[in-house]
Amino acid sequence: MAWRVELSTVAVEALRRLKRSDRRAVARRIDELARGGPPPASTDEEIHDLPAGPHRLLCRISRREQQIVVVTIQHQRMPAGRVIAELAVRKIRFWTGEGWVNGIRRTLGAIRRLGRAPVFTATAVVTLALGIGAATGTFAVASGVLFSTLPYGESSRVVSIWSSWSDFPKTWVSIEEFLNYRRQATSLEDMGLYFVSSHNVTTLEDPERLGSAVLTHNLFDVLGVRPAAGRFFTKDEATTQASVLVLGYDLWQRRFQGDPDVVGSQIPVNGRPWSVIGVVPPDFLLPEDFRSQARSEIYFP
Structure with a gap:
């Protein structure tokens, strides 16, 4: 009996962001598992022991992605099938390090946009500096007057x-x-x-x-x-x-x-x-x- 695997739009977009070789491997494994029927019952117990971290790339995709996709296919008949498929792909993104890489890309992009608008950037920096300076000065005065003791005995x-x-x-x-x-x-x-x-x-x-x-x-x-x-x-x-x-x-x-x-x-x-x-x-x-x-x-x- 063949299983029908349906991924949400978010999950598909997440797969598209993977490297081409990794994306093909994930798609191939999804297809193999869908054609081969439900996974063995012992797979659920192994999933909890999977290592996580950005250093876990998809170079060993045959085992780790098999277990992740098994979760998706095993629960496909449940009403939350789409959500589970989406979460599974998000786990793949985390293990490839894509989450923090995207954060770095967004930060660098923001810096480049600021560089293309020097007047706006200078105004924003000066405004922030004045605001921080005023807040620091106000706190220094309040700290000296309200919180610090006078430099006198008793x-x-x-x-x-x-x-x-x-x-x-x-x-x-x-x-x-x-x-x-x-x-x-x-x-x-x-x-x-x-x-x-x-x-x-x-x-x-x-x-x-x-x-x-x-x-x-x-x-x-x-x-x-x-x-x-x-x-x-x-x-x-x-x-x-x-x-x-x-x-x-x-x-x-x-x-x-x-x-x-x-x-x-x-x-x-x-x-x-x-x-x-x-x-x-x-x-x-x-x-x-x-x-x-x-x-x-x-x-x-």
Whole structure:
């Protein structure tokens, strides 16, 4: 009794994509099995042990494709015959490596099409770059503000105090206000004050104008910060307005290559010699520096 084998359109197209010799071998084996009747019952058990992978080419088609096509012919009388035939041919495509080869072809084709439209390609690349850059910048800001802890000891206990005028809802606290708060506040352990400015490092080799801050001697202690090198200000140095300064960590690395001997030396600032007594730790920023482009890099008492 001869069996009638009917392949779906998708299955036929899949067979057409095979190499001619492989396609002929598959068609010949389908014809042989269709004329020879149903396969032996033991074939179903062998099918589950078939090896798979793109390295399994159709060079040994006589056995592997026989077992695959047997599945198709054995279930031909079932309503899902077309689907099973299609799935069988898809397995052949996978074993020949055609699936991932077609993926490479499609990718190369897309690259060639982009090369034929340079204006569109450049616009798309620039748009993607701007979008990725904006997303990265937004995440960096959100990560620094929302997720990262402040570079202070016990940062959850640190607060900033601002003043308010009729036309300025948020402005700097004056020295008089600071002294009043410090005398009268009972819920604060200690308070420090600073204001930002800018100074010139007037070395002959490379003069540079830098962001700076003038602060009370206890501000670093209030923020719970320890020096990376040297020490911070004393009360006497602040009272007598001694010519001492503390360097920012990035400035120390950039201009002095992180040389520890710079502590104790003098550098000219605004035309005057100042003694370097210490260096702030890495990542240290004053509260206002988090949203400022001109961050403080030199600190004065």
